[in-house]
Amino acid sequence: MALDLRTVLESVLSMSLSTVQGSGGSIIVFDTNGEPVDSAIIHKGQVIDGTTDRLRETLEDGLAGWVVQNREAALVNDTSQDDRWINRVYPDGEIAGPKSSVSAPLLVRDRLVGVMTLSNPEPNYFTKEHLDLVRSIADQAAIAVQNARLYEASLQRAGVMEALANSAASINAALELGEVLDRILEQTSKALEADAASLALVNPATGELEFKAAIGIEGDKIVGQSLKMGQGVAGWVAQEGIGVIVPEARQDPRFYNKFDENTGYVTKAIAAAPIRAEGAVIGVLEALNPESPFTDNDLLVLDGIGNLAGSAIEHARLFNELQSAHKRYRELFEDNVDPIFVSNLEGQILETNRQAALLTEFPKEDLLEMNVHHFHQVDWNVVGNNFKKLTDGKTLSYESQLHPKEGDKFFVEVYVRKVIIEGEGRLQWIFRDITELKELDKLREDLVSMIYHDLRSPLANVISGLDLIKSMAVDDPSISSVVDIAMRSTERVQRLASSLLDTTRLEAGQRISSMQPASLKDLVRDAVDAVLPAIEAGNLSLEIDLPKSAPDVMVDADLIKRVLINLLENAIKFTATGSAISLGASKKKEWMEVWVEDEGRGIQPDVKDHIFEKFISAPTTPGRTQGLGLGLAFCKLAVEDHGGKIWVESEKSKGAKFIFTIPIAE
Numbered sequence: 001m002a003l004d005l006r007t008v009l010e011s012v013l014s015m016s017l018s019t020v021q022g023s024g025g026s027i028i029v030f031d032t033n034g035e036p037v038d039s040a041i042i043h044k045g046q047v048i049d050g051t052t053d054r055l056r057e058t059l060e061d062g063l064a065g066w067v068v069q070n071r072e073a074a075l076v077n078d079t080s081q082d083d084r085w086i087n088r089v090y091p092d093g094e095i096a097g098p099k100s101s102v103s104a105p106l107l108v109r110d111r112l113v114g115v116m117t118l119s120n121p122e123p124n125y126f127t128k129e130h131l132d133l134v135r136s137i138a139d140q141a142a143i144a145v146q147n148a149r150l151y152e153a154s155l156q157r158a159g160v161m162e163a164l165a166n167s168a169a170s171i172n173a174a175l176e177l178g179e180v181l182d183r184i185l186e187q188t189s190k191a192l193e194a195d196a197a198s199l200a201l202v203n204p205a206t207g208e209l210e211f212k213a214a215i216g217i218e219g220d221k222i223v224g225q226s227l228k229m230g231q232g233v234a235g236w237v238a239q240e241g242i243g244v245i246v247p248e249a250r251q252d253p254r255f256y257n258k259f260d261e262n263t264g265y266v267t268k269a270i271a272a273a274p275i276r277a278e279g280a281v282i283g284v285l286e287a288l289n290p291e292s293p294f295t296d297n298d299l300l301v302l303d304g305i306g307n308l309a310g311s312a313i314e315h316a317r318l319f320n321e322l323q324s325a326h327k328r329y330r331e332l333f334e335d336n337v338d339p340i341f342v343s344n345l346e347g348q349i350l351e352t353n354r355q356a357a358l359l360t361e362f363p364k365e366d367l368l369e370m371n372v373h374h375f376h377q378v379d380w381n382v383v384g385n386n387f388k389k390l391t392d393g394k395t396l397s398y399e400s401q402l403h404p405k406e407g408d409k410f411f412v413e414v415y416v417r418k419v420i421i422e423g424e425g426r427l428q429w430i431f432r433d434i435t436e437l438k439e440l441d442k443l444r445e446d447l448v449s450m451i452y453h454d455l456r457s458p459l460a461n462v463i464s465g466l467d468l469i470k471s472m473a474v475d476d477p478s479i480s481s482v483v484d485i486a487m488r489s490t491e492r493v494q495r496l497a498s499s500l501l502d503t504t505r506l507e508a509g510q511r512i513s514s515m516q517p518a519s520l521k522d523l524v525r526d527a528v529d530a531v532l533p534a535i536e537a538g539n540l541s542l543e544i545d546l547p548k549s550a551p552d553v554m555v556d557a558d559l560i561k562r563v564l565i566n567l568l569e570n571a572i573k574f575t576a577t578g579s580a581i582s583l584g585a586s587k588k589k590e591w592m593e594v595w596v597e598d599e600g601r602g603i604q605p606d607v608k609d610h611i612f613e614k615f616i617s618a619p620t621t622p623g624r625t626q627g628l629g630l631g632l633a634f635c636k637l638a639v640e641d642h643g644g645k646i647w648v649e650s651e652k653s654k655g656a657k658f659i660f661t662i663p664i665a666e
Contacts, residue, residue, distance in 0.1 A: 005029065005148040009040040010047055012141040016118060017042060019137065020102070020130050025118040027106075028064060029145055034112070062086040063103050064115045071112065073104035073138070075131045078123040100125040104134045106142035113145050177316040181213040184285065184309045189215060191305065192271060192298050194287035198222060200234055201275070201283035201313070209238055209284060216288070218263040225259065232256030233270050234284040241281050243273035243303050245294045269294060273302040277310035285309060321422070328421060341429040342421070345387065347371045347378075350426070359412075359431055361405040372429055376400045376412065383416060387427065390418040402431060410435045462490050488533060499562065499634040503614065506637035513556035513641050517665035520550045520585060520592060523557060527564035528583070531572065539577045545584030552665040553592055559638045560662060566631035567596040567658050574600035574656065590664055591644065597657040603650040611648060612636040635660070 013027045024043040031037045036059060041048040059065040063084040067074050079085035080098035099119050106114035116138055120126060181199055188197040196216030200209040207229060214222040227235045233246055236254045246252045249267045260267055271294045275283035285306045290298070339356035343349050349367050357364045360375055372378075379398035383389055389396060395417040402412045415430040466487050473479035524546065535542055553560070564583075571581045579599040586593050603611060614633040639646045639660045646660035 005038055005145070006040070008141075008144050008148040009038065010042070012137075012144060013040050013042050013116070016116065016134070016137050016141070020118055020126070020133060021120065022118040023099075023121050025116065026058070026064070027114060027116045027141075028059065029106075029114040029149070030112060058086060058117075059115075063101060064117050067103045067105050067117075068112065068115050071105050071107070073102070073131055073135050075126055075128065076101045076103075077126070079119070080123075097121070098123045102126045102131050102134050104131075104138035106138050106145055108142045108146045113142050113149065116141065177313070177320055178213075180312050180316040182215075184305065184312065185213055185215045188285060188287050188302065188305055191301050192287045192294070193291040194271070195289035195291075196265070197288065198234075198286045199275070199283060199309070200227065200238075200286075202238065202281065209234055212283075217265045221263045222259060225262075227256065233272050234286055237272045237274055237284050238281055241274050243271070243299050243306070245296075245299050246270040246272075247293060271298055271302050273299065273306040275306045275310045275313070277314045282310055282313065324422075339431045341367070341372055341431075342419075343372055343427045343429065345425055345427060347373050347427070356431070359404070359433065360402065361407070372427075375403045376414065376431070379414075387416075387418065390416065390427070393417060393419075399434070402433075411438045459490060459493060463487065466490065485533075488530075491530070496630070499566075499630055502559070503630065503634045503637055506634075506641055513559055513638070515554050515556050515642065517552045518555055518557045518560075520553050520594075521546060523553075523555075523561050523564060524583060524585075527561050527568060530561075530565050531568045534569065534572050535581070538572055538575070540572065540575055541580045543580060543582040543584075545582065547585065547587065550585060551587065551592070554663045554665040555642055556638075559641070563635045563638050563660065564594075564596070566635050570631060570658070571596050571598035571600070571656075574598055576600070587664070588661065591661040592664055593659060593661050595657055595659040597655060599655045602652045602654050603648065603656050604652065608648065608650060612646070632658075 009027050009029065013025055016022070017025050024041070026039065026041045028036050028039040059068060063074060063076060063082070063086075066084050074084070076082045076085060077100055078098055079087075079101055085101065099121050100123050101117060101119040103115065103117040105112055106116060116134070118126075118134060185197040185199055188194065194216070196214070198211055198214040198217070200211045202208070203210045203226070206226070209227040209229070211222050211225050211227075213219065229235055230239045233244065233249070233252070233254050233256070235256070237244060246255070247269050249255045249270050250257070255267070255270075257267075259265070266289075268289050271287045271290070273285050274281045275285055285302060287294075287298075287302060336353060337355060339359040340353050341349050341356055342351040348371050349369075352364060352367050354364075357367060360367065362370070362375075377400050379400060382396050382398040395415055397413060397415045400412055400414050401409045403409045411434050413432045413434045415432075417428055419426050419428050466483050470480055470483045470487075473483065524544065528542065528544070568581070568583065575581055575598045581599075582595075582597045584595055584597075612632050612635070614630060635658075636646050639662065642662050644661035644663065646658065648656055648658050650656035
C-alpha cells in the first residue's frame with residue numbers, strides 16, 4: 001500500500017529478511033536506462049544510509065551484477081567459495097565471514113526494475129525452497145517498486161508543472177523588459193536551485209549572442225559581453241536549438257572559460273536551454289552550479305522556462321515600443337507649449353504640433369509636406385555640416401528669422417537635437433519667438449550707447465577740471481590727495497562707460513582692437529597702479545610673478561590693460577582683509593598665459609557656468625562694493641577679440657583663479 005519508494009524498499013527488504021530468517025540484505029532499483037537510482041541495505045536489523053554508490057561495485061563484479069546480467073535468481077551455499085561474492089567491512093568494523101546468500105531480479109513484464117539479495121551467517125542455510133520463496137517475493141516486490149517509481153515520477157512531473165506555473169505567473173506579471181529578464185533569472189535560479197543564472201539574446205544585427213542579464217555572479221562584467229554562434233555551451237545551444245546538461249563544465253570541449261577569468265567565478269556544472277519565440281531561437285538561458293546535480297527534470301523545467309521567456313520577452317519589447325510611442329506623442333503634441341517639429345535628417349517634416357502651426361501660420365497638413373529650411377535659415381556653423389555636431393543627445397541652439405505664411409518675418413531661437421524614433425535617426429526642432437527679447441536688447445543697446453556718449457563729454461570736462469585744480473594746489477597735500485581720489489573714481493567711471501560700449505560692439509561681432517606690439521610688464525604695471533589704492537585700503541598683499549625676459553605681446557594695449565584691471569578689481573572684491581592676490585604669466589608656445597588669483601571664498605558651481613555672462617555677479621566679501629556683473633563679460637569678449645580664451649578655476653572656499661591667453665608678438 002506504500003507509495004513512497006524509500007518506504008517500499010525498506011519494507012520489502014525488512015519483511016523478506018524476516019520471512020527467510022536472513023541477517024542482512026540489499027535491494028537496488030534501476031531507471032529505464034538500467035542505471036541505479038535508489039537502494040537500501042539492512043545489516044543486523046539496522047538500515048544503512050547512502051548506499052547507492054556503494055552498491056555500484058556489487059553491480060559490476062558481485063552476485064547482484066550476475067543476477068542482473070543473466071536475469072535469473074541465484075543461490076550461493078557458501079560465499080567464501082563463490083567468486084561472485086564480494087566481502088565487505090561494515091560500519092561497526094565487523095568483517096563478514098562465510099555465509100549463504102540468495103539473490104533474485106525484480107521483473108515487471110520482462111523489464112528489470114531492481115535486484116534483491118539476502119544472506120544468512122550460516123553456510124548452506126538457504127535451500128532451493130528458500131530460492132523459490134525469494135523469487136515469489138521478488139515478483140510481488142517488483143510491482144510495488146514499479147508503482148512507487150511511477151508515483152515518484154508523477155510527483156516529479158507535478159513538480160515540473162508547478163515550477164513552470166509559478167514561473168509563468170511571475171514572469172507574465174511584468175511588462176517592462178528589464179524586470180521581465182530579472183524575473184526569468186530569479187525563477188530559473190529558484191526552480192533549479194542554481195547558484196547563478198544568465199540570459200543572452202541574439203543580436204539581429206550581428207547574429208551574436210549578447211548577455212542581457214545575470215544574477216549570482218558579477219553581472220556588470222557579464223552583461224554586454226557577446227558570444228559567436230557555436231561558441232561556448234550557450235553558443236552551441238543557440239546554434240543547435242536544443243537544451244543540454246554539462247555536469248563537468250571544465251571537462252567539456254564546448255566550455256568557454258573567458259567569463260570565469262574576467263569575473264573570478266568558477267563554473268562547475270551548466271544547464272542551458274534555448275529561448276524560443278514564434279518557433280525561432282532568440283536567446284539562451286543558463287543555470288550554473290546547482291546545490292545537487294542537474295537532472296533530466298531540471299532540463300525539462302529549464303526548457304519550459306525558456307519557452308515562457310521567449311513569449312514574455314517579445315511581449316515586453318512590444319510593450320516598450322508602445323510606451324515609447326505614447327511618450328513621444330505626449331511630449332510632441334497638445335501638451336507642449338512650444339512649437340515642435342520632427343524631421344528626417346534632410347529636414348523633411350514628419351510630425352508637428354498645434355503650436356507649430358500657430359507660429360508659422362501654415363496648416364498642419366501643409367507643414368507635413370514642407371522642409372524646415374523653407375521657413376528659416378539653418379546656422380550650419382552651429383550644427384555642423386549634415387548636422388555632424390548633433391551627437392550624444394546634445395541640444396544645440398542658434399538665432400534665425402522665421403518667415404510665416406502671412407506677415408513679416410520675425411526673430412526666433414531654434415533648438416535642435418538628434419533623437420532615435422523607432423530605430424531611425426530623426427531631428428527634433430523647437431522654435432521660440434524672441435521678437436520681444438530682440439526689442440529689449442536693442443533698447444538696452446541704445447541706452448548703453450546713450451550713457452556712453454552722454455557721459456564721455458562731461459567726464460572729460462571733470463578730468464580737465466581736476467587736472468587744473470591739482471596744478472593749482474601743488475603746495476597743499478590735502479587738496480592733492482582729494483583730487484587724486486576724485487580722478488581715480490572718474491577714471492573708473494570712464495572705464496565702465498567704455499566697457500559698456502565695447503561690450504555691445506563686441507557682441508555685435510565688430511572688431512574693435514587695434515593690435516600693436518606691447519610690453520606685458522608695462523601693461524601689468526599700469527593695471528597695478530590703477531588698483532593699488534584699493535589694494536592698500538583693503539590691507540591686501542599683491543604678488544607679481546612674471547618671466548624675467550617676458551616677450552612682447554600683440555594686443556590692443558588699452559583693452560588688455562582694462563582686462564587686467566577688471567580681474568584685479570574683481571579679486572579685490574572677493575578677498576578678505578589681510579589676504580593675498582597674485583598676478584602672473586607664463587609662455588605657452590605662441591601664447592602668453594596670464595592669471596589673477598585670489599584667496600576668496602571661491603565660486604559656487606551654479607554661478608561658475610554663467611560667470612562670464614553680462615549682469616551676472618556673485619556675492620562679494622562683506623565691506624566690498626557689489627559690481628554690476630559687466631566686467632567679466634567684457635573680459636571674455638575682449639580676450640576672444642584677440643583670438644585668445646579665458647576661463648576660471650575655482651573650488652569652494654579655496655579662492656578663484658582667472659586665466660586668459662593673448663598672442664605673443666612675432
